[in-house]
Amino acid sequence: MNLSIIIPTINEERNISRLLNQLLSNSNSNQYEIIVVDGGSTDGTLKVVDGFTQVRLLHSENCSRAAQMNIGALHAQFDVLYFVHADLILPDSFFTDIQLALSKSFYGGYRYRFDSGTPLLWINSFLPDFQ
Numbered sequence: 658m659n660l661s662i663i664i665p666t667i668n669e670e671r672n673i674s675r676l677l678n679q680l681l682s683n684s685n686s687n688q689y690e691i692i693v694v695d696g697g698s699t700d701g702t703l704k705v706v707d708g709f710t711q712v713r714l715l716h717s718e719n720c721s722r723a724a725q726m727n728i729g730a731l732h733a734q735f736d737v738l739y740f741v742h743a744d745l746i747l748p749d750s751f752f753t754d755i756q757l758a759l760s761k762s763f764y765g766g767y768r769y770r771f772d773s774g775t776p777l778l779w780i781n782s783f784l785p786d787f788q
Contacts, residue, residue: 658756660689662739663729665722669743670701676743677709685752686711689739694729696720 662680666673673693680691691712695703697720706714715732717725726740739755741747748754 658688658737658759659735660737660739660752660755661729661733661735662689662691662741663726663733664691664693664741664743665696665717665725665729666693666698666702666706666743667696667720668698668700668702670698670705672744673702674705674708676741676745676747677706677712679747681709681711683749683752688752690734692729692732694725696722696725 664673664676677691677693680686680689691709692715693706693712694715694717695706696717703714706712713732715728717728719725729740730738737755737759739751
């Protein structure tokens with residue numbers, strides 16, 4: 658399986674390098690491409706991403722996340738798309754998790770968890786289960 662990882666960004670200078678380093682250090686990194694679609698960052702996001710030669714950087718005149726995701730999907734080389742926010746910390750097993758999910762179904766997803774102890778955020782982390 659080959660995978661296109663699409664990351665919409667706007668002013669993610671503080672987060673993007675951690676995510677890109679994590680993705681590029683994964684043992685399966687030769688089986689996916691990484692596409693960052695920037696929506697007009699005014700901080701150092703573009704400079705940080707430019708430092709990663711293995712990452713394809715695209716620009717969106719429309720800064721909406723949906724437009725950025727659509728641009729990334731349009732330029733993706735592979736059929737399996739994985740949309741990731743720049744501030745996420747992915748499980749090391751994300752690639753094999755996706756392979757397993759696709760072997761059982763046509764789609765899959767992760768539940769997210771917030772680091773904050775706020776009760777409302779904790780409850781919100783279970784909402785994706787109620788589709």
